[in-house]
Amino acid sequence: MHYTPDVRKSILCLGFLLAASAANAEPPKAAASAIAAHIKFLADDAMEGRETGTRGYDVAAAYVAAKMMALGLEPAGAEGGWYQPIQFRSAQLAAEKSSFLIRMAGADAVKLEHRKDVILRPHFADAIADVNAPVVFAGFGISAPELQHDDYASLDVNGKIVLVISGAPKTFANDQRALYSAGEMKEQAAAKRGAVGVISVKSITDEQRMPFERTARQTNITAMRYLDRDGKPDGVDPRLRVGALLSRDGAAKLFARAPMTLDQVLDDAEKGVAHSFPLQAAISAHTETTYGETTSKNVAGLLRGSDPQRRDEYVLYTAHLDHLGAHGSGADRIYNGALDNGSGIASLLEIARMFASLEERPARSVLFVAVTGEEKGEQGSLYFAEYPTVPRSAIVADINMDMFQMHYPVADLVALGGEHTTLGDLATKAAAASGFTMSPDPQPEEVRFIRSDQYSFVKKGIPAIHLKAGPKSSDTSIDGEKVSREWLRTIYHTVRDDLAQTIDYASGARYAETNFRLGLEVANAPARPQWKENDFFGVMFGGR
Numbered sequence: 001m002h003y004t005p006d007v008r009k010s011i012l013c014l015g016f017l018l019a020a021s022a023a024n025a026e027p028p029k030a031a032a033s034a035i036a037a038h039i040k041f042l043a044d045d046a047m048e049g050r051e052t053g054t055r056g057y058d059v060a061a062a063y064v065a066a067k068m069m070a071l072g073l074e075p076a077g078a079e080g081g082w083y084q085p086i087q088f089r090s091a092q093l094a095a096e097k098s099s100f101l102i103r104m105a106g107a108d109a110v111k112l113e114h115r116k117d118v119i120l121r122p123h124f125a126d127a128i129a130d131v132n133a134p135v136v137f138a139g140f141g142i143s144a145p146e147l148q149h150d151d152y153a154s155l156d157v158n159g160k161i162v163l164v165i166s167g168a169p170k171t172f173a174n175d176q177r178a179l180y181s182a183g184e185m186k187e188q189a190a191a192k193r194g195a196v197g198v199i200s201v202k203s204i205t206d207e208q209r210m211p212f213e214r215t216a217r218q219t220n221i222t223a224m225r226y227l228d229r230d231g232k233p234d235g236v237d238p239r240l241r242v243g244a245l246l247s248r249d250g251a252a253k254l255f256a257r258a259p260m261t262l263d264q265v266l267d268d269a270e271k272g273v274a275h276s277f278p279l280q281a282a283i284s285a286h287t288e289t290t291y292g293e294t295t296s297k298n299v300a301g302l303l304r305g306s307d308p309q310r311r312d313e314y315v316l317y318t319a320h321l322d323h324l325g326a327h328g329s330g331a332d333r334i335y336n337g338a339l340d341n342g343s344g345i346a347s348l349l350e351i352a353r354m355f356a357s358l359e360e361r362p363a364r365s366v367l368f369v370a371v372t373g374e375e376k377g378e379q380g381s382l383y384f385a386e387y388p389t390v391p392r393s394a395i396v397a398d399i400n401m402d403m404f405q406m407h408y409p410v411a412d413l414v415a416l417g418g419e420h421t422t423l424g425d426l427a428t429k430a431a432a433a434s435g436f437t438m439s440p441d442p443q444p445e446e447v448r449f450i451r452s453d454q455y456s457f458v459k460k461g462i463p464a465i466h467l468k469a470g471p472k473s474s475d476t477s478i479d480g481e482k483v484s485r486e487w488l489r490t491i492y493h494t495v496r497d498d499l500a501q502t503i504d505y506a507s508g509a510r511y512a513e514t515n516f517r518l519g520l521e522v523a524n525a526p527a528r529p530q531w532k533e534n535d536f537f538g539v540m541f542g543g544r
């Protein structure tokens, strides 16, 4: 067929008009009923709390894969399937065979009782681990010269066990505070200096938000580490022979002959003032651990982009599918995890539906990954970040969704990680289009930036963002901040995070829309998202 120039011109014109009308078309809407339906299924008792490695989790994974398939996504797991299987080592402390003793010269050894004065961690590298070493108090256990803070500056910890206070100084900016609060950072800092163990005590702030007794009650939840391709448990440093959390009373015993009391150092730590000194005490720890091997899987689906150049780049959406399982002997044993994280998976599936319904596909491809093992320490996302099913360098951003607290009509959002990359401004625009304002994080002590799956990608230098519900409600009779704190204290990680609580699904729909708009913008933008110039995390992980 041959067109005369005039006809061609009018066809070009028509094409342009069609493209323009597609661009101006009403963007797809998220349905509150769909958010509710996904959560209803995922939080059903039949899922048995979706713990990593259980049948309940596998049923939930099959649900997600089936929904992705129905939407017309392509499978994007391992070997052309929907799943990315992961091998895990589970570790359970044999408490009756393990012991933790404090020794001081000239005095009888004092035994701390497991779950009463000490929570002894299972040892992932050795089924039987022994250590007998002096203890050094190392403040927060943080070496951050760039922030003028080094707890190890005048300390020799070679061959010793270090005792650290949880968290990081409040004087640090929120996300730096989060970074340095991480247990892995503290373990690395100690091991690098020759320490043979890291034990900790909660700061006053952390004790208030999660008392030691409550942490002790949760230790029946099986610990897991993924096995890397050499069969080694990830993130385990075999040089560290003991890991434990001490109660305030337990830790105070170590300070009996120290220049300051535990109360004094905890008070000072609240003000950001850290001390470090050797304690005139030693610890003998004996840990016996029973290992198991289990498999769980990430679920991955792909919407192929339309631009020949950019379709090999990927906007990644993540949300964790696992939760805590079924434990205890009460009438209700099931940790349904309706908000944690039925809400995030519901958003992920609704966002996938919105992308699939677009008349014109976005330029870049969009990858949706429901990850396992988050409650075991972001294991599924760490695995995906280490062994992605698409080239890692082609992942332009991670948009993570975890535990959207829709207890009331939500008026604002908090963008975890937003200030570090160009994603922050895009998120603010996307949120405004769905009627949300943006607020700063009102609870920096929760160190949320490192506490969900976006952080696994940040550590690989990938710009990442995680939008949370903010402290404001459009119903001005509601104090959102108070409701949120109360929920964290009484319902979070209990069997009551189920469908009996108040859930404002309309807010959940607007949340999904916001994340959809953000991802669409990133997928169509000419340039990839960038770390901000000289950004702390960009420099640390992004190679800037």
Ligand SMILES: [Zn+2]
Binding pocket: 340, 375, 493
């Ligand atoms: Zn959780």
